[in-house]
Amino acid sequence: MKTFNDSLIQLWKNRYPLFNKVVAMEEVFWVNPAIQPFQTAIKKTSLSELDVKDAEERLQRFAPYIAKAFPETIKTNGIIESPLVKIPAMKQSLENDYRQTILGEVLLKCDSHLPISGSIKARGGIYEVLKFAEKLALEHNLLSFEDDYSIFNSEQFQSFFSKYSIAVGSTGNLGLSIGIIAAKLGFHVTVHMSHDAKQWKKDLLRSKGVHVIEYEADYSKAVESGRIQAEQDPYCYFIDDENSRDLFLGYAVAASRLKKQLEKLQIPVDEEHPLFVYLPCGVGGGPGGVAFGLKLIFKDQVHCFFAEPTHSPCMLLGLMTGLYENISVQDVGLDNLTDADGLAVGRPSGVVARTMEPFISGIFTVSDNQLYKLLKRLADTEGIFLEPSALAGMIGPVLLCRNDSGYLLKDQLMEKIKKGTHIIWATGGSMVPEAVMKEYYQKGLSAKE
């Protein structure tokens, strides 16, 4: 593995004004100089609306199965979707605490409360497993597109899928989503867990018959080991979080669903009403996929920001230096240790970094201390409990509205934002056991001001 010499690091320090702060683990707000107008950016990728539509239709085909296999989704007819809610009390609390007026309305997208696996991974992870299952069933003439997919919920299908296995590397939540759906379909599942993975996530998976292998190393290592083991077994399908087009598209479906939710709340998004979205980022697939879907729909009217822990700013380093996956946080002396386990990733996905570079507006970093403070505040003001990773985007509207962020100075955004909307993407939390959540809340109580 490559590490960088001091002279190269010195060069970056001179070239990129925020580089020093990133390396010193200070919180930063970085505006992406490589962002392009939508019509230019979209020409640089091979992915299109048709790919997202294909994913959306596949999820629709599977809806009867999902409703049967996971009765908690009956009320949404087998569609795995989360609420979009206004959080006025939290907005006020943010304004008071950070002494910063937030222009525009603030909403929370509660992927924390997605059914089946309680995190944003219930989008991409479940989608990729379903797509693989559909492909196998079609190839073996067990299925045609016109069938009622609830036949997947049968002993015949389960025994067929039991000849195959699925493997994945994860810091916790991806393993949870893939483990739950794949085991339900009848696959053998192996989840390679990085040292960050919480005990309750491993316990829950084991209780469902999933084979959990634990590593002392971080996420990149867990993925690599999983990939190597899976390659040796022709009946094993490896879900590659660092390179997966299917995961990305599964996440992207969120956008058309969100559009409908905004319409229902009569919240416009257009030239005069910009939308700002803040997404916690680990390897990049989740936030990248969602942001890509949003860009396809709202184009230059949506502004997407990623949020990362100060100890794991992998996407920020990859984009700032233009090295994408060829730089890790460890290369510049950072430890990749954070309580935001969903974001504890040292090296970004190269595919996502390259695809999203012309689309995203910026990236900011948040300390763990801050995450706990925000966790407690959201619980106190709105009664919503999230896991630490899911709070990373919460500070976004404050940072954006501060004049020194610079972002609002262009395109008359400073005026337009008053009628605009901020959406904080809350990426996980509803499955956290109560005792663990109590500990998180306690940490918020004792967090430094």
Ligand SMILES: *Cc1c(COP(=O)(O)O)cnc(C)c1O
């Ligand atoms: C995985 C995860 C993310 C980030 O998704 P990536 O695809 O890794 O970038 C954010 N929040 C939570 C809670 C997660 O589990």
